[in-house]
Amino acid sequence: MTDKQKVIVALTSASETCTAALSALASRNQRDKSEPQTSDLAVILKDLDSLLSLIYNSGTKLALALKPSSPTYSASLPVIEDLAKYTSGIVHCIHLLNPDLHGATLIKEVQHEVTAIVEALRAIVQTFLNLAARGPSIARSESAGEEYLIRTGTLHDLITRARGPNGIPKNTISAISRRWKQDRGALEDSLREVSEMIDGAEGSKNDDVDGDNVDDGWDELGLGDTGEKMDKDELTRAKNVQQLSATFKSALFKRTVCQVHSVLRLTTLLHKRILLDLLSSAPTPPPPSFALDALLLQSHALLAASDELVSSLYIPQNPATIRKESLALIDIINGLQLQLRIFFPDTSSLEQQLSGLSIEGDKSASTPSKSIADKKWFDLCFDQVTKTSANLVSPMYKPPPGVGQKPR
Structure with missing residues (x-):
C-alpha cells in the first residue's frame, strides 16, 4: 500500500x-x-x-x-x-x-x-x-x-x-450570566416595542385613517414619505399603529397600555440588576448549580411571558387576554422572587445582622452588608411590580366600547 x-x-x-x-x-x-x-x-x-x-x-x-x-x-x-x-x-x-x-x-x-x-x-x-x-x-x-x-x-x-x-x-455562574445577557436584550426589545407603540399611536391621532393612505403613520418611525410603496408587512404594521391611535381615544385603555409599559420597565430593570448585583458577584460559596439552572429557566419564562403580553396589546385588543397574559407574567415574577432566595441568608440571619448594627462607634459596624442592601432593593422592586400590575390583573377592568370586538 x-x-x-x-x-x-x-x-x-x-x-x-x-x-x-x-x-x-x-x-x-x-x-x-x-x-x-x-x-x-x-x-x-x-x-x-x-x-x-x-x-x-x-x-x-x-x-x-x-x-x-x-x-x-x-x-x-x-x-x-x-x-x-x-x-x-x-x-x-x-x-x-x-x-x-x-x-x-x-x-x-x-x-x-x-x-x-x-x-x-x-x-x-x-x-x-x-x-x-x-x-x-x-x-x-x-x-x-x-x-x-x-x-x-x-x-x-x-x-x-x-x-x-x-x-x-x-464555571456555572459564567454560563448563566451569558444566557442571562441574551434574555436581557430580548426583554429590552419588548419594552422598546411598547414604547414605540405608545409614541406611534399618540403621534398618529390626527392622521388620516381612512383608505390606504397610511404613509403618515410611518413618520413617527422615521420612514416618512419616501414615495415607495410599502410591502404587505409594512402596510399591516402601519395600519395597526393608526388603529391603535383610535383605541387610545379611550383614556381607560390608554392607561392600560401605559401600565403594561410600567410593569415591563420594572421587570427589565429587575432582570438587569440580577445580572449586575447577583450573577456578576456571586456569594462564596456560590449557589448550587441546579439552583442556578432553575433561575435561568425563570428568565426564559419571563421573556416568553413578556412577549405574549406585548402581543396582546395589538389590534384587536381583548381585555380578557391582556389580563390573562398579565397574570401569567406576575406568576413568573413571583417564581423569580422565590428563586432569588439562593443568594440571600435566611430571615433569622438577616434579623441578627440588623439587630447587631451599632448607631455609634465603628462606622463599618453601622453599615448593612451588601447582601442585606441587595435583598432590600429586590424586595422593594418586587413590591412595586405587584402594585403597578394591580389594575392590570383586576377583574373589574371593563373594556371601552368597541375594544376587543373583531371588525366586520
Whole structure:
C-alpha cells in the first residue's frame, strides 16, 4: 500500500471518528453511569483546553503536510492519528461533566463550542480526503488551495474563540450570566416595542385613517414619505399603529397600555440588576448549580411571558387576554422572587445582622452588608411590580366600547 493510500484510509477513519464524536456529543445525557467521575471542574476544563490547543497545532501541521501543491503523505500519517485521538479525548472530557455537580447550562455551552470545532475538523479532513482522491492536476488547482486554507482558518478561529474569555465558561455562574445577557436584550426589545407603540399611536391621532393612505403613520418611525410603496408587512404594521391611535381615544385603555409599559420597565430593570448585583458577584460559596439552572429557566419564562403580553396589546385588543397574559407574567415574577432566595441568608440571619448594627462607634459596624442592601432593593422592586400590575390583573377592568370586538 502506498503512502497516499494509507493517508486515504487514515483520513477516512478520522472522518468517522469525528462523526462518532458528534453523535456522542449530541447524546451525552445518555452517558454510561458506571464511568468514573471527577467533581473537579477546573481539572476537566484544563484538560479540555489542552486538547483544543493540540488540535489547533495538529490542524496546522496537517495543512502543511497535505498542501495540495506538494503533499507529503508520509509526514501526515502520525498527525491524522493524533487528531483522531484528541477528538476522542475531548468527548471523554465532556462526558465527565455532571449536570448535578457542574450545571446543565455550563454543559450546554461547552457542547455548543466543542460541537462547532469537531464539525470544522471533520470538514478539513473531508477536504483533504477529497483532494487525495482527485487527480494531481485538480488537487493543485487554485480553488482546491483556497478551500483547505479557508477550512483550516475556520478551525483556528473556533478554537481561539472557545479558549478565549467569551468561549467555554469557567464555571456555572459564567454560563448563566451569558444566557442571562441574551434574555436581557430580548426583554429590552419588548419594552422598546411598547414604547414605540405608545409614541406611534399618540403621534398618529390626527392622521388620516381612512383608505390606504397610511404613509403618515410611518413618520413617527422615521420612514416618512419616501414615495415607495410599502410591502404587505409594512402596510399591516402601519395600519395597526393608526388603529391603535383610535383605541387610545379611550383614556381607560390608554392607561392600560401605559401600565403594561410600567410593569415591563420594572421587570427589565429587575432582570438587569440580577445580572449586575447577583450573577456578576456571586456569594462564596456560590449557589448550587441546579439552583442556578432553575433561575435561568425563570428568565426564559419571563421573556416568553413578556412577549405574549406585548402581543396582546395589538389590534384587536381583548381585555380578557391582556389580563390573562398579565397574570401569567406576575406568576413568573413571583417564581423569580422565590428563586432569588439562593443568594440571600435566611430571615433569622438577616434579623441578627440588623439587630447587631451599632448607631455609634465603628462606622463599618453601622453599615448593612451588601447582601442585606441587595435583598432590600429586590424586595422593594418586587413590591412595586405587584402594585403597578394591580389594575392590570383586576377583574373589574371593563373594556371601552368597541375594544376587543373583531371588525366586520
